[in-house]
Amino acid sequence: MSVHRSSDNERLRRRAGETVILFSVGGAKFAIAASAVDEIRDLAGLQKLVLGTLGQKFAKVKQMLERQGQRYFVVDACEHFHLAMARPTRLLVLRHAPAAVTVNAIDCMLELNAMQALPRAFSGEERDWYRGLALINGRVIPVVRPEAFLSKAEVILIEASLRGREAGARAVAGA
Template sequence: MKISSTRHSARPTRKRHTVILFSAGGFTFAIEAKAVDEIRETAGLATFATRLSKVEHSLIRQGRRYFVVSAARHFRIKETPTSRLMLLAGVPVGVLVDGIDRMQEIHSLQALPEAFRGEERNWYRGLTVIRGHVVPLVRPEAFLSKAEITLLNASVCTSERAAAVTA
Protein backbone atom coordinates (compact mmCIF):
# COMPACT_ATOMS: atom_id res chain seq x y z
CA MET A 1 0.00 0.00 0.00
CA LYS A 2 1.32 3.43 -0.95
CA ILE A 3 0.75 6.31 1.45
CA SER A 4 0.55 9.73 -0.11
CA SER A 5 1.97 12.76 1.59
CA THR A 6 -0.27 15.75 2.26
CA ARG A 7 2.68 18.15 2.31
CA HIS A 8 3.24 20.31 -0.74
CA SER A 9 6.26 19.39 -2.76
CA ALA A 10 9.03 21.98 -2.83
CA ARG A 11 9.82 20.95 -6.39
CA PRO A 12 8.98 23.61 -8.95
CA THR A 13 6.25 23.08 -11.53
CA ARG A 14 7.44 23.05 -15.13
CA LYS A 15 4.35 24.50 -16.81
CA ARG A 16 4.98 27.58 -18.93
CA HIS A 17 3.30 30.82 -17.91
CA THR A 18 3.28 34.11 -19.79
CA VAL A 19 3.36 36.82 -17.15
CA ILE A 20 3.27 40.59 -16.94
CA LEU A 21 5.91 42.05 -14.64
CA PHE A 22 4.73 45.11 -12.72
CA SER A 23 6.07 47.20 -9.88
CA ALA A 24 4.45 48.46 -6.70
CA GLY A 25 6.19 50.17 -3.80
CA GLY A 26 9.60 49.51 -5.35
CA PHE A 27 9.04 45.74 -5.61
CA THR A 28 8.51 43.60 -8.71
CA PHE A 29 5.55 41.24 -9.01
CA ALA A 30 4.24 38.98 -11.77
CA ILE A 31 0.66 38.26 -12.81
CA GLU A 32 -0.44 35.84 -15.51
CA ALA A 33 -1.02 37.74 -18.75
CA LYS A 34 -4.33 35.95 -19.34
CA ALA A 35 -5.61 37.45 -16.04
CA VAL A 36 -5.30 41.01 -17.42
CA ASP A 37 -7.73 42.47 -19.98
CA GLU A 38 -6.17 45.89 -20.37
CA ILE A 39 -3.34 48.08 -19.12
CA ARG A 40 -4.13 51.77 -19.23
CA GLU A 41 -3.30 55.16 -17.78
CA THR A 42 -5.01 56.21 -14.58
CA ALA A 43 -7.12 58.94 -16.22
CA GLY A 44 -10.85 58.71 -15.56
CA LEU A 45 -10.70 57.36 -12.02
CA ALA A 46 -13.51 58.57 -9.77
CA THR A 47 -13.46 58.70 -5.99
CA PHE A 48 -15.47 55.84 -4.56
CA ALA A 49 -16.78 56.12 -1.00
CA THR A 50 -17.26 52.76 0.69
CA ARG A 51 -16.67 51.07 4.03
CA LEU A 52 -14.28 48.67 2.30
CA SER A 53 -10.97 50.49 2.78
CA LYS A 54 -9.27 48.60 -0.04
CA VAL A 55 -11.31 50.45 -2.67
CA GLU A 56 -10.95 54.23 -3.02
CA HIS A 57 -11.62 54.63 -6.74
CA SER A 58 -13.81 53.25 -9.47
CA LEU A 59 -13.70 53.44 -13.24
CA ILE A 60 -16.52 53.09 -15.71
CA ARG A 61 -15.21 51.61 -18.94
CA GLN A 62 -17.47 50.56 -21.82
CA GLY A 63 -20.50 50.60 -19.51
CA ARG A 64 -18.85 48.42 -16.87
CA ARG A 65 -17.81 49.61 -13.40
CA TYR A 66 -14.41 48.52 -12.11
CA PHE A 67 -13.50 48.74 -8.42
CA VAL A 68 -9.90 49.95 -8.15
CA VAL A 69 -7.43 48.60 -5.59
CA SER A 70 -3.92 49.92 -4.92
CA ALA A 71 -1.40 47.08 -5.29
CA ALA A 72 0.92 48.71 -2.74
CA ARG A 73 -1.85 49.04 -0.16
CA HIS A 74 -3.03 45.49 -0.86
CA PHE A 75 0.47 44.08 -0.28
CA ARG A 76 0.99 46.41 2.72
CA ILE A 77 4.09 48.04 1.29
CA LYS A 78 5.12 51.68 0.89
CA GLU A 79 2.75 53.51 -1.44
CA THR A 80 4.49 55.29 -4.29
CA PRO A 81 3.08 57.26 -7.24
CA THR A 82 1.09 55.05 -9.59
CA SER A 83 1.06 55.45 -13.36
CA ARG A 84 -0.83 52.43 -14.67
CA LEU A 85 -4.08 50.62 -14.08
CA MET A 86 -4.45 46.91 -14.86
CA LEU A 87 -8.05 45.89 -15.56
CA LEU A 88 -8.41 42.24 -14.64
CA ALA A 89 -10.13 39.71 -16.88
CA GLY A 90 -13.50 38.30 -15.87
CA VAL A 91 -13.95 40.42 -12.73
CA PRO A 92 -14.75 44.11 -12.22
CA VAL A 93 -11.39 44.84 -10.58
CA GLY A 94 -8.69 47.33 -11.49
CA VAL A 95 -5.26 47.33 -9.85
CA LEU A 96 -3.19 50.52 -9.53
CA VAL A 97 0.52 49.84 -10.06
CA ASP A 98 3.63 52.00 -10.23
CA GLY A 99 4.53 50.74 -13.67
CA ILE A 100 4.62 47.86 -16.12
CA ASP A 101 8.01 46.38 -16.92
CA ARG A 102 7.39 43.77 -19.62
CA MET A 103 5.82 40.45 -20.52
CA GLN A 104 7.89 37.35 -20.02
CA GLU A 105 7.51 33.61 -20.22
CA ILE A 106 8.42 31.71 -17.07
CA HIS A 107 9.12 27.99 -17.03
CA SER A 108 9.37 27.30 -13.33
CA LEU A 109 7.09 28.17 -10.43
CA GLN A 110 8.27 27.29 -6.93
CA ALA A 111 5.76 26.59 -4.16
CA LEU A 112 5.67 29.17 -1.39
CA PRO A 113 8.07 28.36 1.44
CA GLU A 114 6.68 27.66 4.91
CA ALA A 115 7.90 31.13 5.98
CA PHE A 116 4.87 32.54 4.13
CA ARG A 117 2.29 32.06 6.88
CA GLY A 118 -0.22 34.91 6.83
CA GLU A 119 -2.23 36.69 4.17
CA GLU A 120 0.60 36.34 1.68
CA ARG A 121 -0.27 32.64 1.30
CA ASN A 122 -3.47 33.84 -0.37
CA TRP A 123 -1.81 36.68 -2.29
CA TYR A 124 0.70 34.55 -4.21
CA ARG A 125 0.53 31.36 -6.29
CA GLY A 126 4.24 30.79 -5.97
CA LEU A 127 7.68 32.24 -6.61
CA THR A 128 9.84 32.36 -9.70
CA VAL A 129 13.33 33.64 -10.46
CA ILE A 130 13.70 36.28 -13.17
CA ARG A 131 17.16 37.64 -13.99
CA GLY A 132 18.48 36.51 -10.63
CA HIS A 133 15.63 38.04 -8.58
CA VAL A 134 12.86 36.18 -6.76
CA VAL A 135 9.47 37.40 -8.01
CA PRO A 136 6.10 36.40 -6.54
CA LEU A 137 3.35 35.33 -8.95
CA VAL A 138 0.18 37.08 -7.79
CA ARG A 139 -3.25 35.45 -7.52
CA PRO A 140 -5.57 37.89 -9.34
CA GLU A 141 -8.57 36.76 -7.26
CA ALA A 142 -6.79 37.89 -4.08
CA PHE A 143 -7.26 41.61 -4.78
CA LEU A 144 -11.03 41.46 -4.16
CA SER A 145 -13.01 38.38 -3.21
CA LYS A 146 -16.34 37.49 -4.82
CA ALA A 147 -18.06 38.46 -1.54
CA GLU A 148 -16.36 41.88 -1.54
CA ILE A 149 -17.36 42.47 -5.17
CA THR A 150 -20.96 41.53 -4.35
CA LEU A 151 -20.99 43.99 -1.43
CA LEU A 152 -19.51 46.75 -3.58
CA ASN A 153 -22.08 46.16 -6.35
CA ALA A 154 -24.89 46.25 -3.77
CA SER A 155 -23.48 49.51 -2.41
CA VAL A 156 -23.56 51.04 -5.90
CA CYS A 157 -27.17 49.91 -6.46
CA THR A 158 -28.25 51.36 -3.10
CA SER A 159 -26.52 54.68 -3.84
CA GLU A 160 -28.07 54.90 -7.31
CA ARG A 161 -31.56 54.19 -5.93
CA ALA A 162 -31.13 56.84 -3.23
CA ALA A 163 -29.97 59.37 -5.82
CA ALA A 164 -32.97 58.58 -8.05
CA VAL A 165 -35.40 59.10 -5.15
CA THR A 166 -33.94 62.50 -4.25
CA ALA A 167 -33.88 63.69 -7.87
Protein backbone atom coordinates in the same frame (compact mmCIF):
# COMPACT_ATOMS: atom_id res chain seq x y z
CA MET B 1 1.58 14.65 3.52
CA SER B 2 4.14 13.85 0.83
CA VAL B 3 1.26 13.17 -1.59
CA HIS B 4 -0.04 16.71 -1.05
CA ARG B 5 3.40 18.26 -1.62
CA SER B 6 3.91 16.11 -4.72
CA SER B 7 0.60 17.24 -6.22
CA ASP B 8 1.45 20.90 -5.45
CA ASN B 9 4.81 20.54 -7.21
CA GLU B 10 3.18 18.86 -10.22
CA ARG B 11 0.56 21.62 -10.41
CA LEU B 12 3.27 24.30 -10.32
CA ARG B 13 5.36 22.55 -12.98
CA ARG B 14 2.35 22.36 -15.29
CA ARG B 15 2.00 26.14 -15.10
CA ALA B 16 5.62 26.61 -16.16
CA GLY B 17 5.89 28.14 -19.58
CA GLU B 18 3.16 30.71 -19.00
CA THR B 19 3.52 34.33 -20.01
CA VAL B 20 3.59 36.80 -17.11
CA ILE B 21 3.63 40.56 -16.76
CA LEU B 22 6.31 41.89 -14.43
CA PHE B 23 5.21 45.04 -12.59
CA SER B 24 6.31 47.15 -9.63
CA VAL B 25 4.42 48.56 -6.68
CA GLY B 26 5.97 50.66 -3.92
CA GLY B 27 9.49 49.53 -4.82
CA ALA B 28 8.61 45.81 -4.90
CA LYS B 29 8.39 43.63 -8.02
CA PHE B 30 5.56 41.21 -8.74
CA ALA B 31 4.42 39.00 -11.61
CA ILE B 32 0.88 38.23 -12.77
CA ALA B 33 -0.28 35.82 -15.46
CA ALA B 34 -0.74 37.73 -18.70
CA SER B 35 -3.90 35.71 -19.32
CA ALA B 36 -5.43 37.32 -16.18
CA VAL B 37 -5.00 40.87 -17.56
CA ASP B 38 -7.41 42.23 -20.15
CA GLU B 39 -5.78 45.62 -20.62
CA ILE B 40 -2.88 47.74 -19.39
CA ARG B 41 -3.79 51.41 -19.54
CA ASP B 42 -3.10 54.83 -18.09
CA LEU B 43 -5.17 56.21 -15.21
CA ALA B 44 -7.48 58.35 -17.37
CA GLY B 45 -11.18 57.95 -16.66
CA LEU B 46 -10.92 56.86 -13.02
CA GLN B 47 -13.80 58.08 -10.86
CA LYS B 48 -13.73 58.57 -7.11
CA LEU B 49 -15.62 55.86 -5.24
CA VAL B 50 -17.33 56.66 -1.94
CA LEU B 51 -18.35 53.55 -0.01
CA GLY B 52 -19.70 55.17 3.15
CA THR B 53 -19.53 52.78 6.11
CA LEU B 54 -17.78 50.14 3.98
CA GLY B 55 -14.93 52.58 3.34
CA GLN B 56 -12.83 51.34 6.25
CA LYS B 57 -13.25 47.69 5.31
CA PHE B 58 -12.37 48.41 1.68
CA ALA B 59 -9.71 51.10 2.10
CA LYS B 60 -7.83 49.61 -0.86
CA VAL B 61 -10.77 50.42 -3.21
CA LYS B 62 -11.00 54.19 -3.72
CA GLN B 63 -11.88 54.51 -7.39
CA MET B 64 -13.80 52.84 -10.18
CA LEU B 65 -13.54 52.70 -13.93
CA GLU B 66 -16.40 52.40 -16.39
CA ARG B 67 -15.22 50.72 -19.55
CA GLN B 68 -17.27 49.25 -22.40
CA GLY B 69 -20.44 49.31 -20.28
CA GLN B 70 -18.84 47.50 -17.35
CA ARG B 71 -17.86 48.87 -13.94
CA TYR B 72 -14.44 47.94 -12.52
CA PHE B 73 -13.48 48.55 -8.90
CA VAL B 74 -9.92 49.86 -8.73
CA VAL B 75 -7.67 48.32 -6.08
CA ASP B 76 -4.70 50.36 -4.85
CA ALA B 77 -1.90 47.76 -4.93
CA CYS B 78 0.12 49.64 -2.28
CA GLU B 79 -2.81 49.36 0.14
CA HIS B 80 -3.46 45.75 -0.85
CA PHE B 81 0.13 44.62 -0.24
CA HIS B 82 0.63 46.97 2.76
CA LEU B 83 3.50 48.78 1.04
CA ALA B 84 4.62 52.39 1.31
CA MET B 85 2.38 54.66 -0.71
CA ALA B 86 3.67 55.45 -4.17
CA ARG B 87 2.26 57.30 -7.15
CA PRO B 88 0.71 54.80 -9.57
CA THR B 89 1.05 55.39 -13.29
CA ARG B 90 -0.63 52.35 -14.85
CA LEU B 91 -3.78 50.30 -14.42
CA LEU B 92 -4.08 46.54 -14.90
CA VAL B 93 -7.69 45.76 -15.87
CA LEU B 94 -8.31 42.15 -14.86
CA ARG B 95 -9.97 39.77 -17.27
CA HIS B 96 -12.18 37.53 -15.12
CA ALA B 97 -13.34 39.97 -12.43
CA PRO B 98 -14.81 43.47 -12.23
CA ALA B 99 -11.52 44.69 -10.79
CA ALA B 100 -8.51 46.70 -11.87
CA VAL B 101 -5.24 47.32 -10.02
CA THR B 102 -3.11 50.48 -9.87
CA VAL B 103 0.62 49.84 -10.21
CA ASN B 104 3.70 52.05 -10.38
CA ALA B 105 5.18 50.61 -13.55
CA ILE B 106 5.03 47.76 -16.02
CA ASP B 107 8.51 46.34 -16.44
CA CYS B 108 8.10 43.70 -19.12
CA MET B 109 6.28 40.62 -20.32
CA LEU B 110 8.17 37.35 -20.27
CA GLU B 111 7.85 33.60 -20.36
CA LEU B 112 8.00 32.05 -16.90
CA ASN B 113 10.02 28.83 -17.00
CA ALA B 114 9.39 27.63 -13.46
CA MET B 115 7.54 28.56 -10.31
CA GLN B 116 8.14 27.27 -6.80
CA ALA B 117 5.55 26.73 -4.08
CA LEU B 118 5.47 29.32 -1.32
CA PRO B 119 7.78 28.50 1.59
CA ARG B 120 6.15 28.08 5.00
CA ALA B 121 7.62 31.45 6.01
CA PHE B 122 4.81 33.02 3.98
CA SER B 123 1.79 33.17 6.26
CA GLY B 124 -1.53 34.94 6.67
CA GLU B 125 -2.61 37.16 3.80
CA GLU B 126 0.56 36.42 1.83
CA ARG B 127 -0.57 32.82 1.29
CA ASP B 128 -3.72 34.17 -0.37
CA TRP B 129 -1.96 36.86 -2.39
CA TYR B 130 0.62 34.66 -4.14
CA ARG B 131 0.49 31.53 -6.28
CA GLY B 132 4.20 30.90 -5.88
CA LEU B 133 7.66 32.37 -6.37
CA ALA B 134 9.67 32.69 -9.56
CA LEU B 135 13.34 33.39 -10.16
CA ILE B 136 13.51 36.16 -12.76
CA ASN B 137 16.85 37.71 -13.73
CA GLY B 138 18.39 36.50 -10.48
CA ARG B 139 15.61 37.93 -8.28
CA VAL B 140 12.88 36.06 -6.43
CA ILE B 141 9.54 37.49 -7.56
CA PRO B 142 6.13 36.65 -6.06
CA VAL B 143 3.57 35.53 -8.65
CA VAL B 144 0.24 37.12 -7.75
CA ARG B 145 -3.18 35.42 -7.61
CA PRO B 146 -5.41 37.84 -9.55
CA GLU B 147 -8.51 36.78 -7.60
CA ALA B 148 -6.83 37.90 -4.35
CA PHE B 149 -7.13 41.58 -5.26
CA LEU B 150 -10.91 41.56 -4.86
CA SER B 151 -12.94 38.46 -4.01
CA LYS B 152 -16.41 37.76 -5.40
CA ALA B 153 -17.86 38.37 -1.92
CA GLU B 154 -16.12 41.75 -1.71
CA VAL B 155 -17.45 42.73 -5.14
CA ILE B 156 -21.01 41.80 -4.06
CA LEU B 157 -20.71 43.96 -0.92
CA ILE B 158 -19.33 46.94 -2.85
CA GLU B 159 -22.03 46.65 -5.55
CA ALA B 160 -24.77 46.44 -2.89
CA SER B 161 -23.37 49.53 -1.16
CA LEU B 162 -23.34 51.43 -4.46
CA ARG B 163 -26.90 50.36 -5.32
CA GLY B 164 -28.05 51.59 -1.91
CA ARG B 165 -26.29 54.94 -2.34
CA GLU B 166 -27.65 55.35 -5.89
CA ALA B 167 -31.21 54.52 -4.75
CA GLY B 168 -30.88 57.05 -1.92
CA ALA B 169 -29.63 59.71 -4.32
CA ARG B 170 -32.55 59.06 -6.71
CA ALA B 171 -35.04 59.30 -3.82
CA VAL B 172 -33.57 62.63 -2.71
CA ALA B 173 -33.58 63.95 -6.29
CA GLY B 174 -37.22 62.90 -6.76
CA ALA B 175 -38.37 64.49 -3.49
